[in-house]
Amino acid sequence: MTTVESRRTPGAVRDAERWTAHNYHPLPVVVAEADGAWVTDVDGRRYLDCLAGYSALNFGHRHPTLIAAAHAQLDRLTLTSRAFIHDQFADFCRELAELCGKDLVLPMNTGAEAVETAIKVARKWGYRVKGVPAEQATIVVAEGNFHGRTTTIVSFSTDPEARDDFGPYTPGFRTVPYGDLAALEAAIDDTTVAVLLEPIQGEQGVVVPPAGYLPGVRELCTRRNVLFVADEIQSGLGRTGETFACDHEGVRPDMYVLGKALGGGIVPVSAVAADSDVLGVLRPGEHGSTFGGNPLACAVGTQVVRLLRTGEFQRRSAALGAHLQAALRDLVGQGLVAVRGRGLWAGVDIDPALMTGRQACERLAERGVLAKDTHGSTIRLAPPLVIEKHELDFAVAQLAAVLR
Known part of the structure; x- marks a missing residue:
C-alpha cells in the first residue's frame, strides 16, 4: 500500500501549480494511465471517470479501434x-x-x-x-x-x-x-x-x-x-x-x-x-x-x-442514461434539489446549505469517482458511453454517501 510519505501526487500537483498559468482549478488527481471508463493516478489509485473529458471521451479511454487507427496512421x-x-x-x-x-x-x-x-x-x-x-x-x-x-x-x-x-x-x-x-x-x-x-x-x-x-x-x-x-x-x-x-x-x-x-x-x-x-x-x-x-x-x-x-453507442447512452437519470432523481430531497439531463449526461444541483459543487467533487474523488462542478453547487456527470450499469450504480452510491 502506498504510504502518505511515498505518494507522488502532492509533488506532481505542486509542480503543475508552479509551472502553469492558473487558467484551470483542477482537482488534485494526477492521472497516469486509463482504460475504458477508469483512470489510474501516479500512486496507483483507480477512479471511475464520470466526466469523460467534457464528452471528448465518449468512447472511453483508449478505445481499441481508435487506438489502432492512430497507431497505423502514425507509421505512415x-x-x-x-x-x-x-x-x-x-x-x-x-x-x-x-x-x-x-x-x-x-x-x-x-x-x-x-x-x-x-x-x-x-x-x-x-x-x-x-x-x-x-x-x-x-x-x-x-x-x-x-x-x-x-x-x-x-x-x-x-x-x-x-x-x-x-x-x-x-x-x-x-x-x-x-x-x-x-x-x-x-x-x-x-x-x-x-x-x-x-x-x-x-x-x-x-x-x-x-x-x-x-x-x-x-x-x-x-x-x-x-x-x-x-x-x-x-x-x-x-x-x-x-x-x-x-x-x-x-x-x-x-x-x-x-x-x-x-x-x-x-x-x-x-x-x-x-x-x-x-x-x-x-x-x-x-x-x-x-x-x-x-x-x-x-x-x-x-x-x-x-x-x-452502428448505433451501438447511441443505444447504450439511451438505456444506461435512463437508468442513471432515475437513480439520480431518487436522491432529490436527500441532498439534491434538482436533476436535469438526457442520455448519459446529467446536471445535478446540490443543496447549497450542504456544500459547494467543488466540495462535492473533491469528496467524490476521495471515494474514487471523478466529476466536475459548475456554477456554485452544480456538478456534471458525463461518463464514457462504454460504462457498465454496475459502474453507474457505484458512482451514484458514492454521490449518495457524499450527501449524507
Whole structure:
C-alpha cells in the first residue's frame, strides 16, 4: 500500500501549480494511465471517470479501434497541411457529411475553432446570399451559453468569469433568454444571419430546453431566412442517446458544429457540416488551418464516425442514461434539489446549505469517482458511453454517501 510519505501526487500537483498559468482549478488527481471508463493516478489509485473529458471521451479511454487507427496512421503520415490533399481526407469528410445528412464538411481542430468557423461562414452567407448590408450582420445567441473562450466568443458570453477583463468585445451579437421563442423572434431582424444555440446547454449545468423549443427555432429560422447553427460539440455524437441532441425533436439545423468526441479522445478534431449553399460561400484563402483535417485526425475521426454508424453507442447512452437519470432523481430531497439531463449526461444541483459543487467533487474523488462542478453547487456527470450499469450504480452510491 502506498504510504502518505511515498505518494507522488502532492509533488506532481505542486509542480503543475508552479509551472502553469492558473487558467484551470483542477482537482488534485494526477492521472497516469486509463482504460475504458477508469483512470489510474501516479500512486496507483483507480477512479471511475464520470466526466469523460467534457464528452471528448465518449468512447472511453483508449478505445481499441481508435487506438489502432492512430497507431497505423502514425507509421505512415501525420501532417501535410491543407496545401496538399492526403489519402485520409476525402473519406473522413464524406463519411462525416453523410452522418450529418449534409453536403459538405470543413474540418478544424478545437471546438472553439469550429464555432469561429461557423460564425465566419454565417456572416459570409449573410452578405453573399441573404444580402445583408456590409458590416451589419448580427447573430442571436442565448444567455448561459458556452461556445468557447476566444475573444469573439467570450464577447457574447454571459458568464463573468469567461468575459470580464477581456474586452473590448466583438460586436454583432444579440443575447436572449434560453428557451424563450418569443424573445428569440423579437431579436431577429433583416440583419440577422444566424441563431447559434446549444441544443442542451452543457457548461450551464446540462440545461435541457422546453419541449418544442428546438422545432420552434427551426421554424422561425426557416420563416425569417436565418441559419440555425447547432453547437453539438458536447451534446453530439451519441452523448444524449441519439447521434445529435437535435434528433430528439426531429430537428435538422442548417449547420452542425462538432468537436470533442470527434477526435476519440486521441487528437483534437472539430468540424462544421452544412449543405453546399451554406459552406459553399467560402473561397480559397478566406479561411483555413494548418492542422485542420490532418491525416492523423482524419484517420481517427473516420473510425469515430464508423463507430457511430452502428448505433451501438447511441443505444447504450439511451438505456444506461435512463437508468442513471432515475437513480439520480431518487436522491432529490436527500441532498439534491434538482436533476436535469438526457442520455448519459446529467446536471445535478446540490443543496447549497450542504456544500459547494467543488466540495462535492473533491469528496467524490476521495471515494474514487471523478466529476466536475459548475456554477456554485452544480456538478456534471458525463461518463464514457462504454460504462457498465454496475459502474453507474457505484458512482451514484458514492454521490449518495457524499450527501449524507
